[in-house]
């Protein structure tokens with residue numbers, strides 16, 4: 001069965017899960033969603049969507065990508081969402097988006113991974129990161145074995161209370177995202193290396209007088225902040241917080 005695994009990731013958590021699936025599933029291909037947005041999607045018998053939870057729902061980029069999908073109706077679809085605390089109702093929201101394209105979500109899982117959102121306090125201590133990433137690797141292996149058994153599998157569901165709260169939190173957060181880049185800035189340690197501009201999946205960063213400028217159509221992935229070699233990119237509460245990326249990811253994965 002040919003499988004195209006589409007991924008979106010700011011700090012490599014979702015990419016690590018996508019890579020684990022790709023390495024174990026024959027005839028599979030890894031495709032960044034940011035790249036796929038600019039090219040016609042190719043046919044596949046199965047599609048995988050792997051991405052982080054933002055504000056208890058899917059990132060806006062994923063929403064736009066799903067709207068662009070035009071596969072055969074019998075295409076099987078699975079999804080893995082990574083999250084740091086609570087995935088809300090992300091898989092159910094995704095399922096509704098897919099249904100609007102004539103597709104069913106056949107299997108879906110959440111994988112808990114380290115936090116990368118500075119306003120929530122940033123990443124945990126290194127020991128805790130290691131523990132969380134170890135458990136995430138175990139969960140990924142479990143997902144792979146389910147995917148190998150059948151295209152139809154578990155669709156994980158949050159508790160009723162989180163699903164209800166999601167209905168309020170996700171639309172609010174979704175509206176807030178594009179202009180939320182007004183709080184980004186480069187501090188005096190910025191040396192104008194342009195890595196932030198090169199890896200931004202939304203092409204939202206322009207260089208002005210040798211410094212990055214965020215231009216108002218951000219996806220809030222925080223790749224610019226976490227991958228800055230100088231730690232010069234700042235956001236709400238980020239000063240003094242450690243930067244994070246998944247140990248299996250390199251900045252070159254994001255170019």
Ligand SMILES: Cc1cc2nc3c(=O)[nH]c(=O)nc-3n(C[C@H](O)[C@H](O)[C@H](O)COP(=O)(O)O)c2cc1C
Pocket residue numbers: 008009010011012013014015051052053054055056057082083084085086087088113114115116117220221222
């Ligand atoms: C803008 C933003 C919003 C987030 N919202 C949530 C959330 O609602 N629930 C949650 O558990 N984690 C949330 N997180 C944490 C990420 O989902 C989590 O760290 C994820 O594994 C990051 O994956 P990535 O490295 O592939 O980008 C959020 C992170 C960001 C940057």
